[in-house]
Amino acid sequence: MVTLLNGVWVVTGLGLACAIVLVVFSKLMEVKSDERAEKIREVLPGANCGACGYAGCDDYAKAVAAGEAEGNLCVPGGAQTADDIAAITGKAAGAVAKKVAVVACQGSYDNTWDKMDYSGIESCKACDKFFAGRAVCPYGCMGFGDCVESCMFGAISIQNGVAVVDQALCTGCGACVNNCPKSVIKLVDAEKPTAFVLCQNHDKGGITRKGCTIGCIGCQKCAKACPVEAIHMDQNLAVVDQDTCINCGKCIKECPTHAISHILQKVEV
Structure with a gap:
């Protein structure tokens, strides 16, 4: 009986000692929260x-x-x-660079068409794995709404087969940009309205026309019309430098396919 009690006391003592050690080490190793x-x-x-x-x-x-x-x-x-x-x-706040998302594509059901009947998973990322998507144009919005699901502010919707951003609701967080497999969504300066090329097609004009009625055909008329040289060509695609653009609208008037538009209104911040 005495032997049994001694064993109990030994185990109890060891347990108490371990507990004390753990408490001491927890205090020593504690990472205090800021x-x-x-x-x-x-x-x-x-x-x-x-x-x-x-x-x-x-x-x-x-x-x-x-x-x-x-x-x-x-x-x-x-x-x-x-x-x-x-x-x-206690530090100066500094200015916040307000951004807004813009969909660089007008490939709605009225302006483009499919090259195949797709019956797989209704996801842009999934469909993109099949021959770069279902549409003839391999660069445009796929319209399944991966961006819609990623937006936590309800600022994006799919209208007539193409994503549309509500600038009043967009916070410029960039979640939609990161979830677009075609990279057709861009973040731009929300405080500087400019002209914007709503197309991402880098093919030559003849090929572009076969896939979309409103895509950039690389004719360079916009670049020639710009009085401040704010437009340059990037592999058959016109690109507007938002910092240089004065929003005069001359490029919009010269574009034969209506691929350029005033895409920003003044956003209050």
């Missing part, structure tokens, strides 16, 4: 969109608190969030 990071996280919108360059709001808050990131990188939060973060960190 209160500023927690406060910064509270003022962030919680979209976890990654527009700031970090995996989510938690990581961004920690980076700002540690001085590893600026406090004005939250695009969805805008100037208000930047000001709130500045009040916590």
Whole structure:
């Protein structure tokens, strides 16, 4: 009986000793949370969109608190969030570069056509694996709505087979850009309305016309008409330099296929 009790006391003593050791080490190895990071996280919108360059709001808050990131990188939060973060960190907020998404494609059912009947998974990424998509044009919007599903703000819809962005709702987070397998969605400066080429087709004009009635055919008429040389050709595709463009509209008038448009209205920030 005595032997049994001694064994119990030994085991109990070892357990108590281990518990004490664990408590001591937990205190020594404890990583104290940064209160500023927690406060910064509270003022962030919680979209976890990654527009700031970090995996989510938690990581961004920690980076700002540690001085590893600026406090004005939250695009969805805008100037208000930047000001709130500045009040916590004590650093100047800085300007927030307001962006808005634009779909560089007008390949609706009225303007383009399919080269095959696709009956697979209704996903842009899935369909893109089959001969670059179902449409004759291999560069355009596929219309299945991967971008719609990725948008946390309800700013994108599919209309007549092509994605359309509601600029009033778009926060410029870039989630749709990252989820478009064709890269037809672009982020542009929301505060500088300019002309924009709504096409991504790099084929020669004759080939482009076979796949779309409203695509850029590389005729260069827009580039020649631009008074400030804001347009250059990139492998048969006209590209407008948003920084240089003065939004005069001459390129729009000269485009024979109506592939260029004023795509931005002034967005209040």
